[in-house]
Amino acid sequence: MATPKICGIETEYGILAIGSDMGPIAASSLVVGSYSGGTSSWDYSLERPGEDARGFTLDDQFLPEIEVQLVNSVLTNGSRYYVDHAHPEISGPECTNALDILRYDQAADEILRRSLDLANQQLPQGVSIVAHKNNSDGKGNSYGSHENYLVSRLVPFDQLAAFITPHFVTRQIIVGAGKVGSEFPANRPTFEGFQISQRADFFEEEIGLETTIKRPIVNTRDEPHCDPTHLRRFHVIVGDANMSQAATFVRVGSTQLVLALIEEGLYPPHLVIDDPVAEIRQVSRDLESTHKITLHDGRLMSAMEIQRDLYDRCVTAVACGMDIGSSPEVVSLVLSTWGRMLNAVETMNDEAPRLIDWVAKKRLVDGFRDRHGLKDGDPRLKAIDLQYHDLRPNKCLAFKCGLETLVPASEVALAVDAPPEDTRAYMRGMLMRGYSEEIVSANWDSIVVDIGGDVLKRIDMPDPLRGTRTLTERLFEGDPSLLTLLKRLEGR
Amino acid sequence: MAERIRKSAANSSHTEEIAPETAVESPQSDLVAELDDLLDEIDEVLETNAEEFVKNYVQKGGQ
Numbered sequence: 251m252a253t254p255k256i257c258g259i260e261t262e263y264g265i266l267a268i269g270s271d272m273g274p275i276a277a278s279s280l281v282v283g284s285y286s287g288g289t290s291s292w293d294y295s296l297e298r299p300g301e302d303a304r305g306f307t308l309d310d311q312f313l314p315e316i317e318v319q320l321v322n323s324v325l326t327n328g329s330r331y332y333v334d335h336a337h338p339e340i341s342g343p344e345c346t347n348a349l350d351i352l353r354y355d356q357a358a359d360e361i362l363r364r365s366l367d368l369a370n371q372q373l374p375q376g377v378s379i380v381a382h383k384n385n386s387d388g389k390g391n392s393y394g395s396h397e398n399y400l401v402s403r404l405v406p407f408d409q410l411a412a413f414i415t416p417h418f419v420t421r422q423i424i425v426g427a428g429k430v431g432s433e434f435p436a437n438r439p440t441f442e443g444f445q446i447s448q449r450a451d452f453f454e455e456e457i458g459l460e461t462t463i464k465r466p467i468v469n470t471r472d473e474p475h476c477d478p479t480h481l482r483r484f485h486v487i488v489g490d491a492n493m494s495q496a497a498t499f500v501r502v503g504s505t506q507l508v509l510a511l512i513e514e515g516l517y518p519p520h521l522v523i524d525d526p527v528a529e530i531r532q533v534s535r536d537l538e539s540t541h542k543i544t545l546h547d548g549r550l551m552s553a554m555e556i557q558r559d560l561y562d563r564c565v566t567a568v569a570c571g572m573d574i575g576s577s578p579e580v581v582s583l584v585l586s587t588w589g590r591m592l593n594a595v596e597t598m599n600d601e602a603p604r605l606i607d608w609v610a611k612k613r614l615v616d617g618f619r620d621r622h623g624l625k626d627g628d629p630r631l632k633a634i635d636l637q638y639h640d641l642r643p644n645k646c647l648a649f650k651c652g653l654e655t656l657v658p659a660s661e662v663a664l665a666v667d668a669p670p671e672d673t674r675a676y677m678r679g680m681l682m683r684g685y686s687e688e689i690v691s692a693n694w695d696s697i698v699v700d701i702g703g704d705v706l707k708r709i710d711m712p713d714p715l716r717g718t719r720t721l722t723e724r725l726f727e728g729d730p731s732l733l734t735l736l737k738r739l740e741g742r
Numbered sequence: 743m744a745e746r747i748r749k750s751a752a753n754s755s756h757t758e759e760i761a762p763e764t765a766v767e768s769p770q771s772d773l774v775a776e777l778d779d780l781l782d783e784i785d786e787v788l789e790t791n792a793e794e795f796v797k798n799y800v801q802k803g804g805q
Contacts, residue, residue: 262804262805264799264801265801266798266799266801274801274802334804334805335802335803335804335805336801336802336804337801337802337804339804386801387799387800387801388796388799389799389800389801391800391801391802391803392803392804393801393802393803393804393805394804394805396805441796461805462803462804462805487805600773603773613777614780614781614784617777617780617781618781618784621781629792629793629796629797630788630792630793630796632796633788633789633792633793633795633796634784634788636795636796636799637787637788637789644787645787645789647784647787650780650783651780652776
């Protein structure tokens, strides 16, 4: 069986103070602090952002970047909510399946909206902070929506990188968020033209450890937050943040399946791209689907042909019993939605602007340009691009353009407060809900509590599939004191 | 619709001309009509000084 594809999304939001010269760090801190109070601090002692999957470490280089003084908190839904690189960021809880990923992604947007309301109540008339779920400002600056997947260490990392790259280069045709203009090269940005992906312009390497400069298509950060002898957390920085629910769902669901194909030895070894860095930008600009990607063996395939190949193999593998640890119903919904999106973009049928962000956005941009007789490069067309991602419900163009809904608002509202039930995020969320006063610090795999006396107590949660509701619900029965809870925990 | 009924009542010999007109109302023209409404709405909600908004929209690079 493939490793259960536990996964999570972390999103950095664009932020802007209108009517004020407030900087992005101050604005982000106000937004995050307004919601969370910034009470619980993050425990960095076990973090190893400099650990490289290829076998070396760069800890000295990375440590000074840690922003311990900034607002940083853990929420009752198991997320981490903090300020990172001058952006508000929410790292969602560990999930077993793409539908939960979508629920917590939507919950993160809702948390941002509530935070903005709270923050703006504190600001004088005429000043307000707005946030955008996008990945670039159109001027050469980018910020990410990262994905994380648990994978087996049995697959050599170089092979994992080579085999997953074709999916990363081509999945944008269905999950790209669309962009007015170009930011390659980064020092010569323009608002002219339209491309499929927000992020594609910012990738300069095939593989590497960086995330803020010289970004690699495959990131090598090796920090599993669980058993490091058998598992790695595959950190994906190449994707766009999506407004389309179907796109968020399939971006993660399809990647889980392709990673499982690789682990199961079912990935076709000939399907390796010759120059992925050049191709990811080419595909992003290939609006008419005419470009052919050159493979290592010299064959040419379009992005659609590569997606179809991967899709067909995943359908077959699932039919033959490939298990990624998600429920069969969700896997089946991933496959059917992935298939619908491929058909939609191939034929540009009526479903395309309901499912695919870049198609929906392009329709608005083209329509507005034609209606008002604007020239390519007009800043009003860029304003439509930005406003597609605006989190204010009355301004957000993505809200208005008829995108399909996969999870109802009622489920999103629940996910704002409650953790997923089938990973250790449940335990983390329940501890935050009942004992936030006594929690000194938290990390993905542990929580440190103060039970009085001289010594702090660390609760370890090394296995992402334990700490679930089924396993820990009884510990929390009757809302026990923390001391009683710890006794119950040790008595198990 | 009311107007169309009046037209056909006024000249019943032209009903066959009205039939193809209604048949054209496929999902495609639903999308076109929807886009028109959307563009009306964008005219209303687009930042009043869009050019200025775009100019000021500068982010610090992140991850």
